[in-house]
Amino acid sequence: xxxxxxxxFGGQGIIRCGLITGKAISLFDNKYATMTQSFGPEARGSACxxxxxxxxxxxLYPYITKPEILISMSQEAYDKYEPDLREDGILIIDTDxxxxxxxxGKIRVYSVPATRFAEELGNRVFxxxxxxxxxTAISKAATPEAMKKALPGLVPKRFLDLNIxxxxxxxxxxxxxLKKEKDQPKG
Amino acid sequence: xxxxxxDPKGVLTGAHYLDGDFAIAEGALAAGCRFFAGYPIxxxxxxxxxxxxxxxFVGGIFIQMEDEIASVTALIGASWAGxxxxxxxxxxxxxxxxxNIGLAAMMETPIVIANVxxxxxxxxxxxxxxxxxxxxxxxxxxxxxxxxxxxxxxxQECFDLTIQAFNLSETYRVPTFIxxxxxxxxxxxxxxxxxxxxxxxxxxxxxxxxxxxxxPYKPDKDMIPFMVKAGDGYRFHTTGLTHDxxxxxxxxxxxxxxxxxxxxxxxxxxxxxxxKYEEEQTDNxxxxxxxxxxxxxxxxxxxxxxxxxxxxxxxxxxITVWPFPEKRIKELAKKVKAFVVPEINYGQMVLEVxxxxxxxxxxxxxxxxxxxxxxxxxxxxxxxxxxx
Numbered sequence: 001x002x003x004x005x006x007x008x009f010g011g012q013g014i015i016r017c018g019l020i021t022g023k024a025i026s027l028f029d030n031k032y033a034t035m036t037q038s039f040g041p042e043a044r045g046s047a048c049x050x051x052x053x054x055x056x057x058x059x060l061y062p063y064i065t066k067p068e069i070l071i072s073m074s075q076e077a078y079d080k081y082e083p084d085l086r087e088d089g090i091l092i093i094d095t096d097x098x099x100x101x102x103x104x105g106k107i108r109v110y111s112v113p114a115t116r117f118a119e120e121l122g123n124r125v126f127x128x129x130x131x132x133x134x135x136t137a138i139s140k141a142a143t144p145e146a147m148k149k150a151l152p153g154l155v156p157k158r159f160l161d162l163n164i165x166x167x168x169x170x171x172x173x174x175x176x177x178l179k180k181e182k183d184q185p186k187g
Numbered sequence: 188x189x190x191x192x193x194d195p196k197g198v199l200t201g202a203h204y205l206d207g208d209f210a211i212a213e214g215a216l217a218a219g220c221r222f223f224a225g226y227p228i229x230x231x232x233x234x235x236x237x238x239x240x241x242x243x244f245v246g247g248i249f250i251q252m253e254d255e256i257a258s259v260t261a262l263i264g265a266s267w268a269g270x271x272x273x274x275x276x277x278x279x280x281x282x283x284x285x286x287n288i289g290l291a292a293m294m295e296t297p298i299v300i301a302n303v304x305x306x307x308x309x310x311x312x313x314x315x316x317x318x319x320x321x322x323x324x325x326x327x328x329x330x331x332x333x334x335x336x337x338x339x340x341x342x343q344e345c346f347d348l349t350i351q352a353f354n355l356s357e358t359y360r361v362p363t364f365i366x367x368x369x370x371x372x373x374x375x376x377x378x379x380x381x382x383x384x385x386x387x388x389x390x391x392x393x394x395x396x397x398x399x400x401x402x403p404y405k406p407d408k409d410m411i412p413f414m415v416k417a418g419d420g421y422r423f424h425t426t427g428l429t430h431d432x433x434x435x436x437x438x439x440x441x442x443x444x445x446x447x448x449x450x451x452x453x454x455x456x457x458x459x460x461x462x463k464y465e466e467e468q469t470d471n472x473x474x475x476x477x478x479x480x481x482x483x484x485x486x487x488x489x490x491x492x493x494x495x496x497x498x499x500x501x502x503x504x505x506i507t508v509w510p511f512p513e514k515r516i517k518e519l520a521k522k523v524k525a526f527v528v529p530e531i532n533y534g535q536m537v538l539e540v541x542x543x544x545x546x547x548x549x550x551x552x553x554x555x556x557x558x559x560x561x562x563x564x565x566x567x568x569x570x571x572x573x574x575x
């Protein structure tokens with residue numbers, strides 16, 4: 001079982017990240033994925049999050065308890081949700097939007113300038129797709145093929161190609177980060 | 188009961204990633220529901236939104252009413268005009284519906300209502316889960332009547348049981364309820380919608396005899412009277428007052444006895460046909476966990492942990508909550524040490540378990556007052572206690 005939390009502020013497409021990931025895994029990777037999201041005042045403007053529980057068997061308890069993967073696209077979300085991340089978990093942040101605190105446990109940190117990349121592609125609304133590509137490469141929680149297959153219906157039709165481009169850019173950046181990590185001498 | 192051919196226009200065959208609210212709307216459309224009247228309220232609004240978005244392509248009517256009282260009235264009218272009709276609500280909206288739920292029960296009108304339960308009383312917790320209307324759905328309107336209520340544990344079951352709800356409502360001419368909750372309503376999971384020809388839908392029992400002989404409340408052999416469509420040229424009367432076979436008011440004890448017994452007996456005497464539950468490992472169980480809706484999934488996690496600890500624990504998941512499977516509970520009560528009943532309220536269905544067990548085995552409540560689902564550890568603790 002894997003527990004994933006996407007977090008950021010309202011309007012960044014955080015809920016969409018959960019939807020795309022959950023749909024990809026349960027419809028195209030043949031696993032079970034239950035997606036829940038934060039409702040209420042916190043979902044409107046301030047820190048918001050969507051959660052996905054992934055399992056080989058049917059998901060029973062629908063919520064995450066101690067996530068092993070946390071994606072943070074805002075400082076507030078990072079501050080709010082980082083303490084819940086498992087000590088051996090994976091933390092993924094937007095380089096330009098989150099300032100890291102001192103490292104904790106064996107948490108592995110990966111960062112991508114998702115919003116900057118999206119702006120270079122023409123619009124910052126694609127930042128969540130850059131992030132999804134990066135997350136897919138780093139976490140391997142879903143296959144990139146499944147993630148791309150999940151997009152129709154969840155992103156506007158006329159922007160499908162740009163969304164895929166954003167995803168690919170994030171994915172490549174993630175693979176490079178992994179390669180760099182591998183090449184680095186262990187110390 | 189005549190089987191109806193499903194109109195493929197309403198059926199989105201395929202695998203989807205939907206939340207429970209959306210799945211209810213898809214279930215309704217697949218069942219042939221072509222009339223929806225409602226008033227938006229969190230956490231049920233998504234069902235109305237989905238229905239409103241889809242209905243222009245399927246053909247049918249969506250009306251946003253002035254309130255929940257009017258919504259149910261509109262359903263009653265649409266149903267008598269021959270349409271399968273539904274609404275969806277939550278919290279205070281369900282309370283407002285009570286008056287006309289009684290009217291629908293008295294007029295023996297098939298309608299379907301989904302309640303995506305949130306924490307109460309009053310406005311309570313608009314965005315957070317509860318299972319606190321389980322007794323209200325059974326007893327909420329004044330007078331003596333019975334209803335049918337189902338409780339889905341996933342978006343997939345929201346789809347499946349909504350179709351079931353329409354089938355039961357049409358078969359027994361009774362208001363039928365989908366008692367889901369915010370957690371299932373807002374949770375996204377895979378929902379598989381079968382091809383139209385694989386979906387079983389029941390057709391209402393239409394009267395086909397001579398026009399002047401139609402009696403809207405004359406029970407047929409199966410106790411259920413025939414219906415006609417208003418506007419098809421039948422002259423008939425229906426009312427919320429105590430009435431005879433013709434549907435005309437008769438205000439005396441004798442007619443009241445006939446009506447009340449009928450409204451109750453048509454459900455009680457068919458209970459075994461209506462009731463559905465899912466049972467696991469109850470054969471040698473010392474403890475049986477009785478649960479429904481989202482709580483049953485959380486309870487299964489506790490059950491798995493209890494089994495690892497060597498406790499013989501079985502589960503009984505209510506799919507039909509009303510009528511309640513009292514016969515089965517009674518049988519189990521003779522064999523088990525205790526029942527454990529977790530629910531997101533301060534003790535409702537546990538009272539039914541207790542009543543059916545009739546002192547043969549205790550029913551231990553694991554309450555949660557709402558706002559979140561149980562911690563499986565709390566249920567595990569109760570199971571361990573019960574096994575002692």
